[in-house]
Amino acid sequence: QVQLVESGGGLVQAGGSLRLSCAASGRTFSNYAMGWFRQAPGKEREFVAAISRGGKNTYYADSVKGRFTISRDNAKNTVYLQMNSLKPENTAVYYCAARMGDSVYASAPLYNYWGQGTQVTVSS
Numbered sequence: 522q523v524q525l526v527e528s529g530g531g532l533v534q535a536g537g538s539l540r541l542s543c544a545a546s547g548r549t550f551s552n553y554a555m556g557w558f559r560q561a562p563g564k565e566r567e568f569v570a571a572i573s574r575g576g577k578n579t580y581y582a583d584s585v586k587g588r589f590t591i592s593r594d595n596a597k598n599t600v601y602l603q604m605n606s607l608k609p610e611n612t613a614v615y616y617c618a619a620r621m622g623d624s625v626y627a628s629a630p631l632y633n634y635w636g637q638g639t640q641v642t643v644s645s
């Protein structure tokens with residue numbers, strides 16, 4: 522089992538920045554590729570970004586490319602999502618997820634473990 526705990530969400534004005542963190546425990550963190558997903562009210566969960574085990578490979582949704590950056594610190598068992606130039610449509614609950622292996626995917630069912638989510642609200 523891998524336990525994931527997100528933090529760093531909050532209320533920010535449009536154009537602002539937030540950095541989300543996801544702390545992992547329970548298994549060897551460096552064995553897992555990590556992803557960030559989000560779910561807005563009334564919408565399905567959608568992919569945001571993913572990163573390979575060692576951090577060499579990253580993958581982003583088109584809607585966040587150039588504004589969001591995913592990174593990880595395996596020594597701290599933590600994955601981050603730096604979000605810049607935030608827009609009201611980025612308002613959602615953001616979830617981190619882990620999957621065994623190195624490949625990065627955008628498909629939520631391919632991830633085995635999920636955190637409880639952290640709310641991000643962007644005001645206009």
